[in-house]
Amino acid sequence: MKNTAVIAIDLHRGHLDPEVATMPLPPAQCETVITANAEFFAACRRQGVSIIHLLTQYRNEGEILSNPAWRKRADDPDATRKNVARHNLRGMPGVKVIPRLWDDSDVLIDTKKRYDCFVGTDLEFVLRMMRVERLWMTGVNTNSCVLATSMDASCRDYDVTIVSDCVDTMDGPEFHTSALQIFERAFGHVKRSSELTN
Template sequence: MSIAVIAIDLHRGHLDPAVATMPLPDAVCTQVINDNEIFFNQCRELKIPIIHLLTQYRSESEILSNPAWQERSKDPNATRKNVGSHNIAGMPGVQVIPELWDERDILVDTKKRYDCFVATDLEFVLKANNITTLWITGVNTNSCCLATSIDASCRDYDVTMVSDCVNTMDGPDYHEMALKVFERAFGKVKHSSQLIQEVKNKLVNK
């Protein structure tokens, strides 16, 4: 099967309120974890691989070399004001949420920018496993998920953003806008249950 789930930044740095440096609201954290856990288990049953992309930095200077992020780190009202202290190696946030990890999964932990293809070996992993179709889940809908999905589309992958398995710290308006932008020009947006059913139907009709 040529499908893989690209699970973006489903880590404690966003989704564990006890340690998160850039947290989503508590209720949203619970929803994101629960919905992804159900979806991942269904994918594993169908032998669809889960590839986790994990943000991890060596230092604050490595983060703030991005001018936009440096500007936001100085704005006390920005949702991303803690970007300079987010997911530096050794921090507790740099861990995939345990409920979402399985030893069969693949981990790419060199992500340093919104686009998961930048300076990681993601494309190598995809090519090595003959993956042509990507299902995008994770955080944040309007930054990492959107940037990665658009880049993947431009690289000629067949890309779907999984609507119930992505969310953002920036609120529901930005979540919905990101899905609309992507669906209009770059790929598909579908609920996880629809994707699973489509695969099951294909298996039955073989």
């Protein structure tokens, strides 16, 4: 499909492989997210839609803890993001796209360090080079990285859709639902994968 790309956010082992994940979704949700994305990506590739993976990766804890909100969560044993200071440091096993979701035709941007995938990466350059105007967002977490990136993309005048069955969050269903409602109310579209590829 012309001028369309999937932005696959943090579909990596650090969230979706319970054996190594430092900030995991619940195990049943991991499999659901992986399966939904695998099926959606296959349909997209058949239609000529490019998949661009954004992968969080840090050189050291300092890059993480320079964010004051994240410092606070690193000290809170009850926070869902309490492992933030140990999440996806370069060389850790979590810093790898889930193999079932990767294809050699995909694009990888592995310099993501903040919720918004446009910050500190060359995502904008890649999208302009590919002449992309329409973005389909998938990934983890609905209420942080997916929402922040989708809002920014909308503000940059991309036509943005969050693919509701291909996103999820470690923070619980109420945050997932709220993020989708916030985005759809003012920034773009929320649709199921079957509505986009059929």
